Amino acid sequence: MYLFLGVTAFVSIFPFLWMVVSSTNPSVGVTKGRLMPGTHLFVNLSNLVEQIDLVRALANSLVIALITTGLALLIGSLAGYGFEIYRSRAKDAVFNILLLSMMIPFAALMVPLYRMFAWLSGKMPVIGIDTKAAVILPTMATAFLIFFFRQNTKMFEREMIEAGRIDGLGELGIFLRIYVPTMRTTYAAAAIITFMSSWNNYMWPLVVLQSDAKKTIPLLISNLGSSYSPDYGMIMTAIVIATLPTALVFFLMQKHFVAGMLGSVK
Amino acid sequence: MKKWLTVVLAVMLLLSACSSGGGNKQDSSSGGGNGGGDNSGSASGGKEAAEITIWAWDPNFNIKALNIAKERYNKINPDVKINIVENAQADIIQKLNTGLGSGTTTGLPNIVLIEDYRAQSFLKAFPDMFYELTDTFNAADFAEYKVGPTSVDGRNYGLPFDSGVTGLFVRTDYLAEAGYSPDDLQALTWNEFIEIGKNVKEATGKDMLSLDPNDLGIIRVMIQTAGKWYLDENGEKPFLAGNEALKEAFQLYKEMMEADIVKPNADWSQFVAAFNSGDVASVPTGNWINASIKAESSQAGKWAVVPIPRLAGQPGSVNASNLGGSSWYVLNVPGKEAAADFLAKTFGSDVEFYQELVTEIGAIGTYIPASTGEAYSAADPFYNGQKTIADFAKWTEDIPRVNFGAHTYVIEDILVVEMQNYLNGKPLDDALNDAQKQAEAQVR
Numbered sequence: 172m173y174l175f176l177g178v179t180a181f182v183s184i185f186p187f188l189w190m191v192v193s194s195t196n197p198s199v200g201v202t203k204g205r206l207m208p209g210t211h212l213f214v215n216l217s218n219l220v221e222q223i224d225l226v227r228a229l230a231n232s233l234v235i236a237l238i239t240t241g242l243a244l245l246i247g248s249l250a251g252y253g254f255e256i257y258r259s260r261a262k263d264a265v266f267n268i269l270l271l272s273m274m275i276p277f278a279a280l281m282v283p284l285y286r287m288f289a290w291l292s293g294k295m296p297v298i299g300i301d302t303k304a305a306v307i308l309p310t311m312a313t314a315f316l317i318f319f320f321r322q323n324t325k326m327f328e329r330e331m332i333e334a335g336r337i338d339g340l341g342e343l344g345i346f347l348r349i350y351v352p353t354m355r356t357t358y359a360a361a362a363i364i365t366f367m368s369s370w371n372n373y374m375w376p377l378v379v380l381q382s383d384a385k386k387t388i389p390l391l392i393s394n395l396g397s398s399y400s401p402d403y404g405m406i407m408t409a410i411v412i413a414t415l416p417t418a419l420v421f422f423l424m425q426k427h428f429v430a431g432m433l434g435s436v437k
Numbered sequence: 438m439k440k441w442l443t444v445v446l447a448v449m450l451l452l453s454a455c456s457s458g459g460g461n462k463q464d465s466s467s468g469g470g471n472g473g474g475d476n477s478g479s480a481s482g483g484k485e486a487a488e489i490t491i492w493a494w495d496p497n498f499n500i501k502a503l504n505i506a507k508e509r510y511n512k513i514n515p516d517v518k519i520n521i522v523e524n525a526q527a528d529i530i531q532k533l534n535t536g537l538g539s540g541t542t543t544g545l546p547n548i549v550l551i552e553d554y555r556a557q558s559f560l561k562a563f564p565d566m567f568y569e570l571t572d573t574f575n576a577a578d579f580a581e582y583k584v585g586p587t588s589v590d591g592r593n594y595g596l597p598f599d600s601g602v603t604g605l606f607v608r609t610d611y612l613a614e615a616g617y618s619p620d621d622l623q624a625l626t627w628n629e630f631i632e633i634g635k636n637v638k639e640a641t642g643k644d645m646l647s648l649d650p651n652d653l654g655i656i657r658v659m660i661q662t663a664g665k666w667y668l669d670e671n672g673e674k675p676f677l678a679g680n681e682a683l684k685e686a687f688q689l690y691k692e693m694m695e696a697d698i699v700k701p702n703a704d705w706s707q708f709v710a711a712f713n714s715g716d717v718a719s720v721p722t723g724n725w726i727n728a729s730i731k732a733e734s735s736q737a738g739k740w741a742v743v744p745i746p747r748l749a750g751q752p753g754s755v756n757a758s759n760l761g762g763s764s765w766y767v768l769n770v771p772g773k774e775a776a777a778d779f780l781a782k783t784f785g786s787d788v789e790f791y792q793e794l795v796t797e798i799g800a801i802g803t804y805i806p807a808s809t810g811e812a813y814s815a816a817d818p819f820y821n822g823q824k825t826i827a828d829f830a831k832w833t834e835d836i837p838r839v840n841f842g843a844h845t846y847v848i849e850d851i852l853v854v855e856m857q858n859y860l861n862g863k864p865l866d867d868a869l870n871d872a873q874k875q876a877e878a879q880v881r
Contacts, residue, residue: 199733202710222496282539289541300544351499378535380545381490390528397525398495400729403706 192416193407201403215408219394222405223391225412228366232387235306235376242311243365244358250312251320252350256332258327266321273314284309284377301381311368316361323357324350334393362423367417418436455515469824477812490520490775492529493550497762501798502598509790511578513782517775526552537563545768547776550598554765555588556671556841559766560589567594568767573777574785580803585672587764588880596780597803601723601762602685602833603658605630605740606730607644607822611718614869615640619741624756626749627659627689630721631828637718645698645718646737653849653856655721656762659686661758663751664837667876675876677852678869687752687856687865694860721745723760724829739817744832745860757835762803801829844880851875 176337196209219225244423254266285300292299299305320338329352331408335345351358373389390412440858474697488658493499500523507519524532529549536545536670537559551559555825560567571593576584587595600711609619624632634645648655661665668675677683700707700717713733720726730740744756749821766777783790784802794800796815807813809828816822851872859868 199713202706203714204710281857285535285544286539286541289539289543293544374531377528378532379544380519381522383548390524393525393528394494394496394523396525399498399725400709400732401705 178296196404198402198404215404218405227390228391239307246312247316248320250317254321255324269314294303295434304377306376320364356427356430363428440839453612487792489547489772491548492546494526542770547772550763554845562844566769568769568773568844573781580833582836583803585769586841596765597764600801600803600833601759602829603745603758603760608718608721609741610739611641622743625746627746630746643718644700647702647717654684658758658760662747663754666839672840678873682751685748699870757832759836847877
């Protein structure tokens with residue numbers, strides 16, 4: 172049993188370990204499959220800083236991921252709460268259509284979306300092509316997050332809403348003062364999921380961001396790998412740096428995350 | 438429940454029909470929309486003309502070349518602001534397809550680098566979106582094989598850039614152990630190459646070359662030595678069944694595998710590792726591999742470059758071929774005249790610029806007048822003083838011209854599968870006939 176677990180753990184951790192080790196080796200060392208930590212980390216780092224504007228890309232990624240996460244939590248939880256608590260005849264039909272929208276692959280939406288934003292560029296350049304807003308807007312409301320919040324709201328005690336109403340709270344007050352504090356773990360889990368997917372989002376930012384100054388971290392890493400003679404040590408260093416924030420967010424909120432996921436399964 | 442599902446599906450269908458209808462309507466009115474875009478373009482016309490954006494990949498190669506070009510061009514014309522944006526090659530394809538496919542010009546660059554194998558697919562799918570360059574440079578000054586993929590119906594749309602000229606990079610020390618010197622390898626056939634491979638393996642235990650089963654680059658190299666391609670001369674119809682050069686290439690590939698002189702690799706990093714770690718005695722590929730070979734500096738003096746082998750069974754086959762390479766294209770968006778002028782005065786005519794490309798980044802262009810410059814005749818100590826650039830430039834002029842057409846990679850995907858079937862015992866004619874049928878079904 173422990174042997175099996177050990178082997179599985181090793182298999183899942185090995186790529187991560189190899190990535191960290193490789194970031195300390197020169198490129199030739201990486202291609203030869205060297206598994207010992209090397210002394211090349213600082214050379215890789217200085218090459219990296221020289222070749223790409225790492226700080227600016229990290230800042231771009233961070234701003235986009237934080238704003239997306241904030242807006243997505245607000246919209247997703249309001250919608251999920253509304254779908255579960257309020258009664259309406261059209262509710263289920265609307266919700267089902269929403270779920271069906273999860274099945275449309277993003278590739279099919281990309282060209283129409285691009286057209287929309289190209290059109291917007293002419294009217295309102297601040298949210299047109301090549302802006303952070305253009306990256307955030309299509310990703311801030313997802314059917315998955317609404318579904319996730321609705322499922323978790325099923326555990327939310329209706330009596331608390333009644334109690335709130337009796338004590339004279341408005342509907343918004345009930346949501347903000349009672350629902351949000353009690354559903355902290357759900358928010359944490361949703362925050363991690365959204366932050367990670369926004370941080371790692373590749374296809375849409377790739378298409379919509381044009382200038383070097385706006386690029387996010389995954390786009391820059393993709394550039395590094397496209398060279399005829401790639402410097403694998405440097406690429407690994409970049410990937411380690413790009414992984415750190417998501418790892419950090421995950422470890423900080425790990426406890427809530429597990430609790431939140433368990434809640435959604437119930 | 439079932440009924441309900443039908444209703445939902447019907448609604449979905451209706452919605453999608455509506456949306457595509459709306460899309461079409463937008464298309465027809467996009468003349469107005471584009472007009473608006475153009476107006477705003479011409480309103481800021483003065484500014485637009487003075488700023489051009491270029492997309493390319495590889496910071497150590499294409500981007501460096503652009504930076505040198507920018508510096509030189511700004512000495513003649515300091516008013517033009519040149520924006521060089523680095524994107525991975527696959528990313529450029531994605532962005533171009535989305536941008537061009539959406540029918541707007543917003544966000545598109547003025548100049549873009551496209552690989553020669555893919556160029557025709559863009560030129561044919563979006564004929565109005567590329568700006569004709571026929572009168573801005575002299576196509577006859579460039580290696581003839583580059584003109585085919587960059588032009589449509591005799592009109593030039595691309596300005597040729599790097600040469601994908603191939604060479605056979607060999608480890609002289611391994612070959613010496615088997616009793617060969619570079620002089621014995623000057624005009625090889627692929628059959629002789631395999632014989633040498635067997636002897637090298639016997640003498641040193643090293644494989645002759647490393648191949649990725651999912652990448653038939655070596656097949657492309659082989660058939661281009663005979664002036665043949667996966668498609669006919671017009672680049673329209675697949676030409677697999679009855680293609681004698683392709684047939685011979687397949688037979689040679691199988692022979693190599695059976696002679697056990699091939700070290701398989703699964704991706705680029707393993708391919709590079711194979712020669713960096715000294716596991717293979719030769720690398721038959723494009724000159725652009727030079728930088729990766731030199732990356733292992735401990736192997737200095739142990740390498741030489743000889744002409745690529747030819748096909749013994751094809752009468753017109755020569756010891757010169759091509760793998761990869763790309764060219765510059767100007768998009769039909771505001772600022773195109775400035776973009777064309779930039780290309781014409783740098784990549785299109787500047788001999789000195791090409792000398793700088795060779796000395797600074799080892800990039801070999803396809804501009805024939807440049808090969809008379811002094812940088813081209815420099816000796817390279819890594820290759821024991823061989824004048825590699827001059828050799829490559831000489832072979833570039835001999836590369837047979839073929840029409841890559843618009844479907845090189847589509848057909849290659851089919852051939853990869855049929856190659857495995859052939860290696861597993863399927864008769865060769867059957868394999869190529871089946872590939873022909875599949876290709877004809879897909880390429881229309």
